[in-house]
Amino acid sequence: MNPTRWPNSASTITRSDVPVSNSPLKPMHAPESNVSLVPEAGVVPRARLAAARVLVVGDVMLDRYWFGDVNRISPEAPVPVVHVQKQEDRLGGAANVARNAAALGAQAGLLCVVGHDEPGERIVELLKDSGVVPHLERDPELLTTIKLRVLSRQQQLLRVDFENTPAHEALLAGLARFDEQLSKHDVILLSDYAKGGLTHVTTMIAKARAAGKPVLVDPKGDDWERYRGATLITPNRAELREVVGQWKSEDDLRARVTALRTSLGIEALLLTRSEEGMTLFTADGGERHASAVAREVYDVSGAGDTVIATLAVMLGAGLPLVEAVSLANRAAGIVVGKLGTATVDYDELFP
Ligand SMILES: Nc1ncnc2c1ncn2[C@@H]1O[C@H](COP(=O)(O)OP(=O)(O)OP(=O)(O)O)[C@@H](O)[C@H]1O
Ligand SMILES: [Mg+2]
Numbered sequence: 001m002n003p004t005r006w007p008n009s010a011s012t013i014t015r016s017d018v019p020v021s022n023s024p025l026k027p028m029h030a031p032e033s034n035v036s037l038v039p040e041a042g043v044v045p046r047a048r049l050a051a052a053r054v055l056v057v058g059d060v061m062l063d064r065y066w067f068g069d070v071n072r073i074s075p076e077a078p079v080p081v082v083h084v085q086k087q088e089d090r091l092g093g094a095a096n097v098a099r100n101a102a103a104l105g106a107q108a109g110l111l112c113v114v115g116h117d118e119p120g121e122r123i124v125e126l127l128k129d130s131g132v133v134p135h136l137e138r139d140p141e142l143l144t145t146i147k148l149r150v151l152s153r154q155q156q157l158l159r160v161d162f163e164n165t166p167a168h169e170a171l172l173a174g175l176a177r178f179d180e181q182l183s184k185h186d187v188i189l190l191s192d193y194a195k196g197g198l199t200h201v202t203t204m205i206a207k208a209r210a211a212g213k214p215v216l217v218d219p220k221g222d223d224w225e226r227y228r229g230a231t232l233i234t235p236n237r238a239e240l241r242e243v244v245g246q247w248k249s250e251d252d253l254r255a256r257v258t259a260l261r262t263s264l265g266i267e268a269l270l271l272t273r274s275e276e277g278m279t280l281f282t283a284d285g286g287e288r289h290a291s292a293v294a295r296e297v298y299d300v301s302g303a304g305d306t307v308i309a310t311l312a313v314m315l316g317a318g319l320p321l322v323e324a325v326s327l328a329n330r331a332a333g334i335v336v337g338k339l340g341t342a343t344v345d346y347d348e349l350f351p
Pocket of ligand 2: 218
């Protein structure tokens with residue numbers, strides 16, 4: 001895929017409100033020297049990835065950017081007037097996750113609800129170019145989630161969000177569609193952005209597990225009871241903290257994660273730790289760390305999407321979990337070095 005560059009591409013532009021560091025990374029170490037490291041994974045043949053079938057279910061959104069000049073202050077209120085000159089749209093949320101799986105060469109299906117509005121149409125259009133197979137429920141009453149950023153001179157001036165919760169009928173239709181798609185996929189990936197698309201998440205996990213499929217969850221919010229029985233959950237630091245509280249040390253973290261995992265019947269937890277890399281906690285009490293490998297960091301937003309998409313593709317291709325984590329960490333290191341694009345393709349992952 002040809003990465004799109006921002007207009008006047010400068011390293012200070014970010015696609016999100018996440019603070020971005022432009023400084024080259026110093027080598028990172030495991031949080032504690034006695035924690036074992038994730039071994040480097042080797043090359044996976046392209047054909048194996050092409051055989052992997054990943055079903056992404058969750059909240060989709062459209063990321064929209066308006067770029068313009070500011071030359072005056074409004075006579076109506078003490079605010080800048082932006083003369084918009086360019087618009088860019090990108091797939092966001094679960095759609096970005098699915099796009100990442102497709103970019104690696106896997107078969108990616110996307111099950112979600114969108115509205116009958118302009119952003120919904122735009123998502124449909126962008127999905128056509130992404131290689132993702134859409135399984136969309138349309139809810140005529142739904143405002144498709146859109147995050148609109150207004151930028152001038154590489155500065156974000158404002159973000160405007162439109163969203164509401166999908167109707168029960170659309171969600172139930174989605175659940176029926178899930179039943180139909182389950183047997184046609186190897187791995188189920190649930191991408192929760194707390195917009196209501198995963199209202200039936202607990203049922204979906206139970207059905208997928210009963211069918212013997214691994215279930216990966218990117219969680220949101222403080223109620224993880226909903227994710228009971230999942231195979232692997234991939235919180236970032238803030239998301240985990242919201243559920244288990246602030247840990248005081250790596251030992252304390254391990255104890256909190258083990259208690260959480262055990263009480264929810266979740267097999268493994270991958271904590272993504274931004275510049276500190278990621279740590280995998282497994283049911284055998286194992287703990288393995290992968291240090292961040294980014295050489296340059298331009299845009300960290302969406303790195304979590306790349307991580308879980310890569311994990312799902314690799315598990316779908318039959319790799320063991322630790323190898324999948326190694327490759328997900330490598331993919332994350334690549335994607336944070338890209339400006340304004342959020343996928344990694346096969347040739348980038350296996351140069
Ligand atoms: N500043 C950084 N430097 C190096 N690597 C990074 C940085 N930020 C993220 N990464 C890589 O990306 C992975 C995922 O990042 P992070 O933990 O921030 O996920 P996230 O908060 O879910 O991201 P998002 O929600 O924005 O998609 C990290 O485990 C790491 O490998
Ligand atoms: Mg995330």
